[in-house]
Amino acid sequence: MSTNPVGARFYLGTHRETWLRDERFRGVPLFISHRRLRDRRRLPRAITDWALDSGGFTELSMYGRWETPPEHYAQAVARYAAEIGQIQWAAPQDWMCEPSVLAKTGRTVAEHQRLTIDNLLELRTLAPDLPWVPVLQGWHPDDYRRHVDAYTRAGIDLTREPVVGLGSVCRRQATAPMHALIGDLARQGLRLHGFGFKTRGLAHMHHLLASADSLAWSYAARRRPPLPGHDIAHINCANCPTYALRWRAEMLAGLPAWHQPAIFDLPERSAA
Structure with a gap:
Protein backbone atom coordinates (compact mmCIF):
# COMPACT_ATOMS: atom_id res chain seq x y z
CA MET A 1 0.00 0.00 0.00
CA SER A 2 1.03 3.59 -0.53
CA THR A 3 2.07 5.54 2.57
CA ASN A 4 3.06 8.70 0.72
CA PRO A 5 1.09 11.89 1.43
CA VAL A 6 -1.35 12.48 -1.41
CA GLY A 7 -2.53 16.01 -0.71
CA ALA A 8 -6.16 16.81 0.03
CA ARG A 9 -9.25 17.08 -2.10
CA PHE A 10 -11.10 20.05 -0.66
CA TYR A 11 -14.89 20.03 -0.26
CA LEU A 12 -16.44 23.46 0.18
CA GLY A 13 -19.10 23.33 2.86
CA THR A 14 -22.43 24.98 2.10
CA HIS A 15 -25.92 25.45 3.52
CA ARG A 16 -27.30 25.93 -0.01
CA GLU A 17 -28.19 22.74 -1.87
CA THR A 18 -28.90 24.79 -5.03
CA TRP A 19 -25.16 25.30 -5.42
CA LEU A 20 -25.01 21.69 -6.60
CA ARG A 21 -26.56 22.78 -9.90
CA ASP A 22 -24.98 26.26 -10.06
CA GLU A 23 -22.56 26.62 -12.98
CA ARG A 24 -20.26 28.73 -10.81
CA PHE A 25 -19.50 25.61 -8.77
CA ARG A 26 -18.80 23.24 -11.64
CA GLY A 27 -15.59 21.44 -10.67
CA VAL A 28 -15.83 22.63 -7.05
CA PRO A 29 -16.55 19.65 -4.74
CA LEU A 30 -19.24 20.54 -2.17
CA PHE A 31 -20.05 19.22 1.30
CA ILE A 32 -23.69 19.30 2.43
CA SER A 33 -25.57 18.08 5.47
CA HIS A 34 -28.42 15.59 5.37
CA ARG A 35 -30.33 18.09 7.50
CA ARG A 36 -30.34 20.52 4.54
CA LEU A 37 -31.66 17.93 2.10
CA ARG A 38 -34.00 15.67 4.03
CA ASP A 39 -37.18 17.80 3.79
CA ARG A 40 -36.75 18.93 0.19
CA ARG A 41 -39.52 17.75 -2.12
CA ARG A 42 -37.37 18.59 -5.14
CA LEU A 43 -33.67 18.00 -5.24
CA PRO A 44 -31.17 19.66 -7.59
CA ARG A 45 -29.36 17.60 -10.19
CA ALA A 46 -25.65 17.96 -9.40
CA ILE A 47 -23.13 19.21 -11.91
CA THR A 48 -20.24 18.73 -9.48
CA ASP A 49 -19.01 16.11 -7.04
CA TRP A 50 -20.21 16.30 -3.46
CA ALA A 51 -20.16 14.41 -0.17
CA LEU A 52 -22.81 14.07 2.52
CA ASP A 53 -22.53 14.89 6.20
CA SER A 54 -25.03 13.06 8.42
CA GLY A 55 -25.70 16.10 10.63
CA GLY A 56 -24.79 14.06 13.69
CA PHE A 57 -23.31 16.83 15.81
CA THR A 58 -26.56 18.79 15.62
CA GLU A 59 -28.79 15.79 16.20
CA LEU A 60 -26.85 14.46 19.18
CA SER A 61 -26.49 17.95 20.65
CA MET A 62 -30.24 18.48 20.39
CA TYR A 63 -31.57 15.10 21.50
CA GLY A 64 -28.71 13.20 23.12
CA ARG A 65 -29.36 10.33 20.71
CA TRP A 66 -30.05 9.64 17.06
CA GLU A 67 -33.73 10.36 16.43
CA THR A 68 -33.43 9.40 12.75
CA PRO A 69 -33.73 5.61 12.31
CA PRO A 70 -30.97 4.05 10.18
CA GLU A 71 -33.63 2.78 7.76
CA HIS A 72 -34.88 6.31 7.11
CA TYR A 73 -31.35 7.66 6.70
CA ALA A 74 -30.44 4.89 4.24
CA GLN A 75 -33.61 5.59 2.24
CA ALA A 76 -32.79 9.31 2.13
CA VAL A 77 -29.23 8.72 0.93
CA ALA A 78 -30.50 6.33 -1.74
CA ARG A 79 -32.80 9.12 -2.94
CA TYR A 80 -29.91 11.63 -3.00
CA ALA A 81 -27.77 9.22 -5.00
CA ALA A 82 -30.56 8.66 -7.55
CA GLU A 83 -31.97 12.18 -7.86
CA ILE A 84 -28.95 14.43 -7.20
CA GLY A 85 -26.23 12.17 -8.54
CA GLN A 86 -22.45 12.56 -8.31
CA ILE A 87 -22.34 11.73 -4.59
CA GLN A 88 -18.82 10.59 -3.75
CA TRP A 89 -19.51 9.24 -0.27
CA ALA A 90 -21.85 9.54 2.69
CA ALA A 91 -20.96 9.71 6.36
CA PRO A 92 -22.69 7.22 8.65
CA GLN A 93 -24.72 8.23 11.69
CA ASP A 94 -21.59 8.48 13.78
CA TRP A 95 -21.35 9.52 17.43
CA MET A 96 -19.11 12.53 18.09
CA CYS A 97 -16.90 12.58 21.19
CA GLU A 98 -16.67 16.25 22.12
CA PRO A 99 -17.22 16.66 25.89
CA SER A 100 -20.40 18.66 25.27
CA VAL A 101 -21.86 15.80 23.21
CA LEU A 102 -20.82 13.16 25.75
CA ALA A 103 -22.51 15.22 28.48
CA LYS A 104 -25.69 15.33 26.39
CA THR A 105 -25.77 11.60 25.61
CA GLY A 106 -24.53 10.45 29.01
CA ARG A 107 -22.33 7.85 27.31
CA THR A 108 -18.59 7.20 27.22
CA VAL A 109 -16.12 7.58 24.36
CA ALA A 110 -15.93 3.79 24.07
CA GLU A 111 -19.71 3.55 23.77
CA HIS A 112 -19.77 6.25 21.08
CA GLN A 113 -17.08 4.39 19.18
CA ARG A 114 -18.99 1.11 19.37
CA LEU A 115 -22.22 2.76 18.24
CA THR A 116 -20.41 4.39 15.32
CA ILE A 117 -19.15 1.02 14.07
CA ASP A 118 -22.51 -0.64 14.67
CA ASN A 119 -24.24 2.02 12.58
CA LEU A 120 -21.82 1.68 9.68
CA LEU A 121 -22.35 -2.09 9.62
CA GLU A 122 -26.12 -1.63 9.73
CA LEU A 123 -26.12 0.94 6.92
CA ARG A 124 -23.93 -1.28 4.76
CA THR A 125 -26.41 -4.12 5.34
CA LEU A 126 -29.45 -1.94 4.60
CA ALA A 127 -27.96 -0.31 1.50
CA PRO A 128 -24.78 -2.10 0.40
CA ASP A 129 -24.59 -0.25 -2.92
CA LEU A 130 -24.28 3.21 -1.34
CA PRO A 131 -20.84 4.74 -0.69
CA TRP A 132 -20.80 4.64 3.13
CA VAL A 133 -17.46 5.51 4.73
CA PRO A 134 -16.17 4.63 8.19
CA VAL A 135 -15.51 7.44 10.67
CA LEU A 136 -12.97 7.42 13.47
CA GLN A 137 -14.14 9.03 16.69
CA GLY A 138 -12.38 9.84 19.94
CA TRP A 139 -11.09 12.68 22.03
CA HIS A 140 -7.54 11.85 23.07
CA PRO A 141 -5.14 10.55 20.39
CA ASP A 142 -5.07 7.05 21.88
CA ASP A 143 -8.88 6.93 21.65
CA TYR A 144 -8.59 7.08 17.87
CA ARG A 145 -5.95 4.36 17.82
CA THR A 159 -6.48 0.64 5.04
CA ARG A 160 -8.70 -0.81 2.30
CA GLU A 161 -11.33 1.94 2.58
CA PRO A 162 -11.29 4.71 -0.05
CA VAL A 163 -11.92 7.32 2.66
CA VAL A 164 -11.93 7.26 6.46
CA GLY A 165 -13.50 10.21 8.23
CA LEU A 166 -11.73 11.77 11.21
CA GLY A 167 -14.30 13.18 13.59
CA SER A 168 -14.34 15.42 16.68
CA VAL A 169 -11.21 17.34 15.65
CA CYS A 170 -12.57 20.61 14.24
CA ARG A 171 -11.48 22.76 17.21
CA ARG A 172 -8.18 20.94 17.81
CA GLN A 173 -6.89 20.23 14.34
CA ALA A 174 -3.87 22.54 14.46
CA THR A 175 -2.55 21.18 17.77
CA ALA A 176 0.62 19.12 18.01
CA PRO A 177 -1.12 15.96 19.35
CA MET A 178 -3.60 15.99 16.47
CA HIS A 179 -0.82 16.60 13.95
CA ALA A 180 1.09 13.62 15.34
CA LEU A 181 -2.03 11.44 15.30
CA ILE A 182 -2.94 12.30 11.71
CA GLY A 183 0.64 11.67 10.60
CA ASP A 184 0.61 8.29 12.37
CA LEU A 185 -2.70 7.24 10.80
CA ALA A 186 -1.59 8.39 7.35
CA ARG A 187 1.63 6.38 7.63
CA GLN A 188 -0.49 3.32 8.44
CA GLY A 189 -2.16 3.78 5.06
CA LEU A 190 -5.46 5.40 6.08
CA ARG A 191 -6.84 7.88 3.54
CA LEU A 192 -8.31 10.38 5.95
CA HIS A 193 -11.03 12.93 5.47
CA GLY A 194 -10.76 15.85 7.89
CA PHE A 195 -14.21 17.01 8.98
CA GLY A 196 -14.62 20.75 9.51
CA PHE A 197 -11.01 21.79 9.01
CA LYS A 198 -10.12 25.46 9.42
CA THR A 199 -7.48 27.30 7.40
CA ARG A 200 -4.79 26.85 10.04
CA GLY A 201 -5.41 23.12 10.30
CA LEU A 202 -5.31 22.72 6.53
CA ALA A 203 -2.06 24.68 6.34
CA HIS A 204 -0.42 22.26 8.78
CA MET A 205 -1.86 18.96 7.64
CA HIS A 206 -3.40 19.06 4.16
CA HIS A 207 -0.56 16.92 2.79
CA LEU A 208 -1.50 14.12 5.21
CA LEU A 209 -5.17 14.05 4.24
CA ALA A 210 -6.95 12.48 1.30
CA SER A 211 -9.68 15.10 1.62
CA ALA A 212 -11.14 17.74 3.91
CA ASP A 213 -14.16 19.99 4.16
CA SER A 214 -14.79 23.39 5.69
CA LEU A 215 -17.57 25.88 6.37
CA ALA A 216 -15.12 28.30 7.96
CA TRP A 217 -15.77 30.82 5.21
CA SER A 218 -19.44 31.09 6.24
CA TYR A 219 -18.69 31.62 9.91
CA ALA A 220 -16.20 34.35 9.03
CA ALA A 221 -18.60 36.03 6.60
CA ARG A 222 -21.37 36.13 9.22
CA ARG A 223 -19.19 38.29 11.44
CA ARG A 224 -17.99 40.68 8.77
CA PRO A 225 -19.64 43.34 6.62
CA PRO A 226 -20.78 42.12 3.19
CA LEU A 227 -18.51 42.46 0.20
CA PRO A 228 -18.61 45.86 -1.54
CA GLY A 229 -21.89 46.18 -3.41
CA HIS A 230 -23.41 43.12 -1.70
CA ASP A 231 -25.17 45.08 1.06
CA ILE A 232 -28.18 45.52 -1.24
CA ALA A 233 -28.60 41.75 -1.63
CA HIS A 234 -27.86 40.57 1.93
CA ILE A 235 -26.79 41.84 5.36
CA ASN A 236 -23.76 39.51 5.36
CA CYS A 237 -22.12 37.04 2.98
CA ALA A 238 -22.64 33.87 5.06
CA ASN A 239 -24.39 32.20 2.11
CA CYS A 240 -22.84 34.20 -0.72
CA PRO A 241 -21.40 32.25 -3.69
CA THR A 242 -18.98 35.05 -4.58
CA TYR A 243 -17.59 35.19 -1.05
CA ALA A 244 -17.35 31.40 -0.80
CA LEU A 245 -15.50 30.99 -4.08
CA ARG A 246 -13.16 33.89 -3.31
CA TRP A 247 -12.38 32.41 0.13
CA ARG A 248 -11.74 29.01 -1.41
CA ALA A 249 -9.41 30.39 -4.08
CA GLU A 250 -7.41 32.40 -1.54
CA MET A 251 -7.21 29.50 0.88
CA LEU A 252 -6.04 27.01 -1.75
CA ALA A 253 -3.50 29.48 -3.14
CA GLY A 254 -2.03 29.95 0.34
CA LEU A 255 -1.38 26.26 1.00
CA PRO A 256 2.02 24.80 0.07
CA ALA A 257 2.09 22.00 -2.51
CA TRP A 258 -1.71 21.81 -2.62
CA HIS A 259 -3.40 19.94 -5.40
CA GLN A 260 -6.99 18.92 -6.09
CA PRO A 261 -6.89 15.28 -7.16
CA ALA A 262 -9.95 13.52 -8.46
CA ILE A 263 -11.02 10.46 -6.49
CA PHE A 264 -9.62 8.18 -9.19
CA ASP A 265 -6.26 10.01 -9.09
CA LEU A 266 -5.54 8.91 -5.53
CA PRO A 267 -2.98 6.08 -5.24
CA GLU A 268 -4.42 2.58 -5.33
CA ARG A 269 -3.86 0.14 -2.52
CA SER A 270 -2.44 -3.31 -3.03
CA ALA A 271 -4.66 -6.31 -2.56
CA ALA A 272 -2.36 -7.61 0.15
Missing part, protein backbone atom coordinates in the same frame (compact mmCIF):
# COMPACT_ATOMS: atom_id res chain seq x y z
CA ARG A 146 -8.22 2.14 19.90
CA HIS A 147 -11.04 2.86 17.47
CA VAL A 148 -8.87 1.65 14.58
CA ASP A 149 -8.34 -1.60 16.50
CA ALA A 150 -12.09 -1.87 17.16
CA TYR A 151 -12.81 -1.57 13.44
CA THR A 152 -10.32 -4.37 12.78
CA ARG A 153 -12.04 -6.60 15.33
CA ALA A 154 -15.36 -5.82 13.60
CA GLY A 155 -13.90 -7.09 10.31
CA ILE A 156 -13.28 -3.67 8.71
CA ASP A 157 -9.77 -3.03 7.40
CA LEU A 158 -9.53 0.76 7.31
Whole structure:
Protein backbone atom coordinates (compact mmCIF):
# COMPACT_ATOMS: atom_id res chain seq x y z
CA MET A 1 0.00 0.00 0.00
CA SER A 2 1.03 3.59 -0.53
CA THR A 3 2.07 5.54 2.57
CA ASN A 4 3.06 8.70 0.72
CA PRO A 5 1.09 11.89 1.43
CA VAL A 6 -1.35 12.48 -1.41
CA GLY A 7 -2.53 16.01 -0.71
CA ALA A 8 -6.16 16.81 0.03
CA ARG A 9 -9.25 17.08 -2.10
CA PHE A 10 -11.10 20.05 -0.66
CA TYR A 11 -14.89 20.03 -0.26
CA LEU A 12 -16.44 23.46 0.18
CA GLY A 13 -19.10 23.33 2.86
CA THR A 14 -22.43 24.98 2.10
CA HIS A 15 -25.92 25.45 3.52
CA ARG A 16 -27.30 25.93 -0.01
CA GLU A 17 -28.19 22.74 -1.87
CA THR A 18 -28.90 24.79 -5.03
CA TRP A 19 -25.16 25.30 -5.42
CA LEU A 20 -25.01 21.69 -6.60
CA ARG A 21 -26.56 22.78 -9.90
CA ASP A 22 -24.98 26.26 -10.06
CA GLU A 23 -22.56 26.62 -12.98
CA ARG A 24 -20.26 28.73 -10.81
CA PHE A 25 -19.50 25.61 -8.77
CA ARG A 26 -18.80 23.24 -11.64
CA GLY A 27 -15.59 21.44 -10.67
CA VAL A 28 -15.83 22.63 -7.05
CA PRO A 29 -16.55 19.65 -4.74
CA LEU A 30 -19.24 20.54 -2.17
CA PHE A 31 -20.05 19.22 1.30
CA ILE A 32 -23.69 19.30 2.43
CA SER A 33 -25.57 18.08 5.47
CA HIS A 34 -28.42 15.59 5.37
CA ARG A 35 -30.33 18.09 7.50
CA ARG A 36 -30.34 20.52 4.54
CA LEU A 37 -31.66 17.93 2.10
CA ARG A 38 -34.00 15.67 4.03
CA ASP A 39 -37.18 17.80 3.79
CA ARG A 40 -36.75 18.93 0.19
CA ARG A 41 -39.52 17.75 -2.12
CA ARG A 42 -37.37 18.59 -5.14
CA LEU A 43 -33.67 18.00 -5.24
CA PRO A 44 -31.17 19.66 -7.59
CA ARG A 45 -29.36 17.60 -10.19
CA ALA A 46 -25.65 17.96 -9.40
CA ILE A 47 -23.13 19.21 -11.91
CA THR A 48 -20.24 18.73 -9.48
CA ASP A 49 -19.01 16.11 -7.04
CA TRP A 50 -20.21 16.30 -3.46
CA ALA A 51 -20.16 14.41 -0.17
CA LEU A 52 -22.81 14.07 2.52
CA ASP A 53 -22.53 14.89 6.20
CA SER A 54 -25.03 13.06 8.42
CA GLY A 55 -25.70 16.10 10.63
CA GLY A 56 -24.79 14.06 13.69
CA PHE A 57 -23.31 16.83 15.81
CA THR A 58 -26.56 18.79 15.62
CA GLU A 59 -28.79 15.79 16.20
CA LEU A 60 -26.85 14.46 19.18
CA SER A 61 -26.49 17.95 20.65
CA MET A 62 -30.24 18.48 20.39
CA TYR A 63 -31.57 15.10 21.50
CA GLY A 64 -28.71 13.20 23.12
CA ARG A 65 -29.36 10.33 20.71
CA TRP A 66 -30.05 9.64 17.06
CA GLU A 67 -33.73 10.36 16.43
CA THR A 68 -33.43 9.40 12.75
CA PRO A 69 -33.73 5.61 12.31
CA PRO A 70 -30.97 4.05 10.18
CA GLU A 71 -33.63 2.78 7.76
CA HIS A 72 -34.88 6.31 7.11
CA TYR A 73 -31.35 7.66 6.70
CA ALA A 74 -30.44 4.89 4.24
CA GLN A 75 -33.61 5.59 2.24
CA ALA A 76 -32.79 9.31 2.13
CA VAL A 77 -29.23 8.72 0.93
CA ALA A 78 -30.50 6.33 -1.74
CA ARG A 79 -32.80 9.12 -2.94
CA TYR A 80 -29.91 11.63 -3.00
CA ALA A 81 -27.77 9.22 -5.00
CA ALA A 82 -30.56 8.66 -7.55
CA GLU A 83 -31.97 12.18 -7.86
CA ILE A 84 -28.95 14.43 -7.20
CA GLY A 85 -26.23 12.17 -8.54
CA GLN A 86 -22.45 12.56 -8.31
CA ILE A 87 -22.34 11.73 -4.59
CA GLN A 88 -18.82 10.59 -3.75
CA TRP A 89 -19.51 9.24 -0.27
CA ALA A 90 -21.85 9.54 2.69
CA ALA A 91 -20.96 9.71 6.36
CA PRO A 92 -22.69 7.22 8.65
CA GLN A 93 -24.72 8.23 11.69
CA ASP A 94 -21.59 8.48 13.78
CA TRP A 95 -21.35 9.52 17.43
CA MET A 96 -19.11 12.53 18.09
CA CYS A 97 -16.90 12.58 21.19
CA GLU A 98 -16.67 16.25 22.12
CA PRO A 99 -17.22 16.66 25.89
CA SER A 100 -20.40 18.66 25.27
CA VAL A 101 -21.86 15.80 23.21
CA LEU A 102 -20.82 13.16 25.75
CA ALA A 103 -22.51 15.22 28.48
CA LYS A 104 -25.69 15.33 26.39
CA THR A 105 -25.77 11.60 25.61
CA GLY A 106 -24.53 10.45 29.01
CA ARG A 107 -22.33 7.85 27.31
CA THR A 108 -18.59 7.20 27.22
CA VAL A 109 -16.12 7.58 24.36
CA ALA A 110 -15.93 3.79 24.07
CA GLU A 111 -19.71 3.55 23.77
CA HIS A 112 -19.77 6.25 21.08
CA GLN A 113 -17.08 4.39 19.18
CA ARG A 114 -18.99 1.11 19.37
CA LEU A 115 -22.22 2.76 18.24
CA THR A 116 -20.41 4.39 15.32
CA ILE A 117 -19.15 1.02 14.07
CA ASP A 118 -22.51 -0.64 14.67
CA ASN A 119 -24.24 2.02 12.58
CA LEU A 120 -21.82 1.68 9.68
CA LEU A 121 -22.35 -2.09 9.62
CA GLU A 122 -26.12 -1.63 9.73
CA LEU A 123 -26.12 0.94 6.92
CA ARG A 124 -23.93 -1.28 4.76
CA THR A 125 -26.41 -4.12 5.34
CA LEU A 126 -29.45 -1.94 4.60
CA ALA A 127 -27.96 -0.31 1.50
CA PRO A 128 -24.78 -2.10 0.40
CA ASP A 129 -24.59 -0.25 -2.92
CA LEU A 130 -24.28 3.21 -1.34
CA PRO A 131 -20.84 4.74 -0.69
CA TRP A 132 -20.80 4.64 3.13
CA VAL A 133 -17.46 5.51 4.73
CA PRO A 134 -16.17 4.63 8.19
CA VAL A 135 -15.51 7.44 10.67
CA LEU A 136 -12.97 7.42 13.47
CA GLN A 137 -14.14 9.03 16.69
CA GLY A 138 -12.38 9.84 19.94
CA TRP A 139 -11.09 12.68 22.03
CA HIS A 140 -7.54 11.85 23.07
CA PRO A 141 -5.14 10.55 20.39
CA ASP A 142 -5.07 7.05 21.88
CA ASP A 143 -8.88 6.93 21.65
CA TYR A 144 -8.59 7.08 17.87
CA ARG A 145 -5.95 4.36 17.82
CA ARG A 146 -8.22 2.14 19.90
CA HIS A 147 -11.04 2.86 17.47
CA VAL A 148 -8.87 1.65 14.58
CA ASP A 149 -8.34 -1.60 16.50
CA ALA A 150 -12.09 -1.87 17.16
CA TYR A 151 -12.81 -1.57 13.44
CA THR A 152 -10.32 -4.37 12.78
CA ARG A 153 -12.04 -6.60 15.33
CA ALA A 154 -15.36 -5.82 13.60
CA GLY A 155 -13.90 -7.09 10.31
CA ILE A 156 -13.28 -3.67 8.71
CA ASP A 157 -9.77 -3.03 7.40
CA LEU A 158 -9.53 0.76 7.31
CA THR A 159 -6.48 0.64 5.04
CA ARG A 160 -8.70 -0.81 2.30
CA GLU A 161 -11.33 1.94 2.58
CA PRO A 162 -11.29 4.71 -0.05
CA VAL A 163 -11.92 7.32 2.66
CA VAL A 164 -11.93 7.26 6.46
CA GLY A 165 -13.50 10.21 8.23
CA LEU A 166 -11.73 11.77 11.21
CA GLY A 167 -14.30 13.18 13.59
CA SER A 168 -14.34 15.42 16.68
CA VAL A 169 -11.21 17.34 15.65
CA CYS A 170 -12.57 20.61 14.24
CA ARG A 171 -11.48 22.76 17.21
CA ARG A 172 -8.18 20.94 17.81
CA GLN A 173 -6.89 20.23 14.34
CA ALA A 174 -3.87 22.54 14.46
CA THR A 175 -2.55 21.18 17.77
CA ALA A 176 0.62 19.12 18.01
CA PRO A 177 -1.12 15.96 19.35
CA MET A 178 -3.60 15.99 16.47
CA HIS A 179 -0.82 16.60 13.95
CA ALA A 180 1.09 13.62 15.34
CA LEU A 181 -2.03 11.44 15.30
CA ILE A 182 -2.94 12.30 11.71
CA GLY A 183 0.64 11.67 10.60
CA ASP A 184 0.61 8.29 12.37
CA LEU A 185 -2.70 7.24 10.80
CA ALA A 186 -1.59 8.39 7.35
CA ARG A 187 1.63 6.38 7.63
CA GLN A 188 -0.49 3.32 8.44
CA GLY A 189 -2.16 3.78 5.06
CA LEU A 190 -5.46 5.40 6.08
CA ARG A 191 -6.84 7.88 3.54
CA LEU A 192 -8.31 10.38 5.95
CA HIS A 193 -11.03 12.93 5.47
CA GLY A 194 -10.76 15.85 7.89
CA PHE A 195 -14.21 17.01 8.98
CA GLY A 196 -14.62 20.75 9.51
CA PHE A 197 -11.01 21.79 9.01
CA LYS A 198 -10.12 25.46 9.42
CA THR A 199 -7.48 27.30 7.40
CA ARG A 200 -4.79 26.85 10.04
CA GLY A 201 -5.41 23.12 10.30
CA LEU A 202 -5.31 22.72 6.53
CA ALA A 203 -2.06 24.68 6.34
CA HIS A 204 -0.42 22.26 8.78
CA MET A 205 -1.86 18.96 7.64
CA HIS A 206 -3.40 19.06 4.16
CA HIS A 207 -0.56 16.92 2.79
CA LEU A 208 -1.50 14.12 5.21
CA LEU A 209 -5.17 14.05 4.24
CA ALA A 210 -6.95 12.48 1.30
CA SER A 211 -9.68 15.10 1.62
CA ALA A 212 -11.14 17.74 3.91
CA ASP A 213 -14.16 19.99 4.16
CA SER A 214 -14.79 23.39 5.69
CA LEU A 215 -17.57 25.88 6.37
CA ALA A 216 -15.12 28.30 7.96
CA TRP A 217 -15.77 30.82 5.21
CA SER A 218 -19.44 31.09 6.24
CA TYR A 219 -18.69 31.62 9.91
CA ALA A 220 -16.20 34.35 9.03
CA ALA A 221 -18.60 36.03 6.60
CA ARG A 222 -21.37 36.13 9.22
CA ARG A 223 -19.19 38.29 11.44
CA ARG A 224 -17.99 40.68 8.77
CA PRO A 225 -19.64 43.34 6.62
CA PRO A 226 -20.78 42.12 3.19
CA LEU A 227 -18.51 42.46 0.20
CA PRO A 228 -18.61 45.86 -1.54
CA GLY A 229 -21.89 46.18 -3.41
CA HIS A 230 -23.41 43.12 -1.70
CA ASP A 231 -25.17 45.08 1.06
CA ILE A 232 -28.18 45.52 -1.24
CA ALA A 233 -28.60 41.75 -1.63
CA HIS A 234 -27.86 40.57 1.93
CA ILE A 235 -26.79 41.84 5.36
CA ASN A 236 -23.76 39.51 5.36
CA CYS A 237 -22.12 37.04 2.98
CA ALA A 238 -22.64 33.87 5.06
CA ASN A 239 -24.39 32.20 2.11
CA CYS A 240 -22.84 34.20 -0.72
CA PRO A 241 -21.40 32.25 -3.69
CA THR A 242 -18.98 35.05 -4.58
CA TYR A 243 -17.59 35.19 -1.05
CA ALA A 244 -17.35 31.40 -0.80
CA LEU A 245 -15.50 30.99 -4.08
CA ARG A 246 -13.16 33.89 -3.31
CA TRP A 247 -12.38 32.41 0.13
CA ARG A 248 -11.74 29.01 -1.41
CA ALA A 249 -9.41 30.39 -4.08
CA GLU A 250 -7.41 32.40 -1.54
CA MET A 251 -7.21 29.50 0.88
CA LEU A 252 -6.04 27.01 -1.75
CA ALA A 253 -3.50 29.48 -3.14
CA GLY A 254 -2.03 29.95 0.34
CA LEU A 255 -1.38 26.26 1.00
CA PRO A 256 2.02 24.80 0.07
CA ALA A 257 2.09 22.00 -2.51
CA TRP A 258 -1.71 21.81 -2.62
CA HIS A 259 -3.40 19.94 -5.40
CA GLN A 260 -6.99 18.92 -6.09
CA PRO A 261 -6.89 15.28 -7.16
CA ALA A 262 -9.95 13.52 -8.46
CA ILE A 263 -11.02 10.46 -6.49
CA PHE A 264 -9.62 8.18 -9.19
CA ASP A 265 -6.26 10.01 -9.09
CA LEU A 266 -5.54 8.91 -5.53
CA PRO A 267 -2.98 6.08 -5.24
CA GLU A 268 -4.42 2.58 -5.33
CA ARG A 269 -3.86 0.14 -2.52
CA SER A 270 -2.44 -3.31 -3.03
CA ALA A 271 -4.66 -6.31 -2.56
CA ALA A 272 -2.36 -7.61 0.15
